[in-house]
Amino acid sequence: MVMRITSSIQNRNFLENINLTKSRLDKAQEQITTGKRVNRFSDDPFAASQSNRIAAVMSTNDQFISNNDLLRSKLELTDSTLQSLVQTMDSARTAAAQALSGVTTPESRAALAESVGSARAEALSSANTKFDGLYLFAGTQSTNPPFVDSGGSVSYVGNDDPVYLRVDAATVMKTNLTNSDVFAGPPAMFDTLDALKTAIQNNDTAAIRARMNDLETISDRLNTADTVVGGNMQLVDQVQQALKDRNEALQSESSRLTDADLVKAISDMNLANDAVSVALRSQAQIQNLSLIDLME
């Protein structure tokens, strides 16, 4: 039997199809305007979950990257401070060597002692270097100057606590050097400089020689510490690069999961658009196809 097609069936089917096509059009348009294939979890729960986790990891990585930028500056400052301390030690050693040269006068010794004194002052200032409001070599008591010059000798009021930072999800780095790493010795830096000054003033060559050796030991210690800092700087650079690479990879993975294929979306939209206009036109024509219209 031939199916009876009533106008209600025609209308219903037409509406149904128009709605279907329009919802495809809507979907394609949403993808084009947002640039995203996944605009809500129900669009693709798996992809949305993945991209959610990726976003969390990227956000944490971004925080690491900004932390590490700051850390890199801190390590650079530590490095340059250690280098200038090495130079200060060198200048004190030069003064000591001149004091041992045998042609000294009380005046020249006084001048040499004075230059050791200024080396001590330089070293003290370096030892109280501040980074971003905190004293570099103070452990965790870093809100006040850790090296205090009182009664002609320098005392340490900071602590030796390490300051750790997480540079990435897997790596924790000790980011500070303290008194015991750099200054305390033995031989202690400031005591050595004080003793050298006294020895030069007293023209005590044996003591000057002993202090020169101490200064060499101290310089070695500074260089060793600086090597560790340099290694840390390298590690931070590597980690930074890795984090940035990782975030780029994650970004593209997230894009792959959730971005719209614009070419496809646009062609979908055009197809749906054509379908809607053709359907509308054909419906208008079909509406005229009734026997009623042909009756006299």
Place this chain on the structure above:
Amino acid sequence: MQGLTGILDIGKQALLTQQLALQVTSNNISNVNTPGYSRQRGALEERYPAQSEAGPVGTGVQMKTVEAARDQFLEARLSTVMQTTGKQDTVTGYLNQVQSVFGLSQDGVGDALSKFFNAFSGLANDPTSSSLRYNVVTAGQNLAGMFNDAARQLSDIQQNADTAVVDTVNQINNLTARIAALNGQITNAEATGFHSNDLRDQRGEAVKELSSLVDVHYYESSDGTFSVSTGAETLVTANFHEDLSLTRTGPLGFNQVLANGRDITSTIQRGRLGGLLQVRDNQIPGYQSDLDTLAESVIREVNTVHQAGKDLQSPPSATSLNFFAPVAGVPGAAKAFAVNAAVAADPRYIAAGQTGAPADNTNALALADLGNQKLMASGTQSFTDAITAMQARIGTDARSSQMETDTNNAIKTQLENSRDQISGVSLDEEAIDLMRFQKAYQAAAKLINVVNGLMDDVLNIAG
């Protein structure tokens, strides 16, 4: 009646019958767009024959009855499908609302969680910095706000569903009253033995509408009335109907549905009411419990680590404060989520260290690490995993509900088309009928004209 007057009578009957048929056709045409209308047909039959010397001879046409083209089986199936689509449409609508509460990863609770733990990671750079401390408080308040907001929106949606329960029950009562009234009218109208097609159409439409609202079983009794029940409760018999009533119970004062004084809330599974109850009583409480579990867990874990630390007060407080205001338990945790007021007022109370030294950042690091630890679902999920799993659950629910809605709507359309194939009005058919009955009417008029001529002839003979 024989002879010319007999023929005249045949002509008259033909005119009347074709006119009646035209009336049925006109009625069909005028109701072409009436929902639930079943096309009608005048059933024509020959009149009782008269006796003549040649045996029985026909006496013309008459209309026996007006029949409606209706398929009870299709109507019943349509009612079943309407119950499903009524429910699915409702559930899908509400789940889409729930879904929009949590959004995608770019915003919402998940992002606030990452930012909160990142703020502690930032604080580790310089625990003495008051701007970094304020940053932590702001991130904490933002996180709390996200939880509060999500909890509030979920309960708003739940409240809306409850309000809609009241409206729906009112609609159901109106419809059952209408069906009962139509039952009465149909009994009266059909006492003469004829089917009351139009009233039956109206009743069918009312049953269909009722089906989209609630679980419905109905059958036609031998007297032509519909008995309608939901679950084990009868709603309509003959011209009597039983109103559903509502009573508020439980801590939230949600409406429970009563029929004949019995609470039938849990037995309502279908129609819009079934969907509303499912959303209100199962789905949203499930999401709320997920959200509260996460909120309670975040508050507890952060507070535990925070209390083990030392703040920046001078000297450091002997006992560190909670970072978040503690909550009594899981239920309501998301709603109560808040940064401890003392900490918010003075961020020096943030316990970033463990020794009391101002630049000690060990506790800030420990707090930042909480963000990556698997502290939820028996140590299998991080906080981020938990909120993601929750969003995925809502998304999957919304998606499958949407797909079920699409499928059921397709089935509904198919069934409605099948119904219209039988019961719908085809204008082409009606046009043909118009022509047929018009021609027949014209022929009958001609017939009368001819008889009239014959009678004139007879009278002329007499004259």
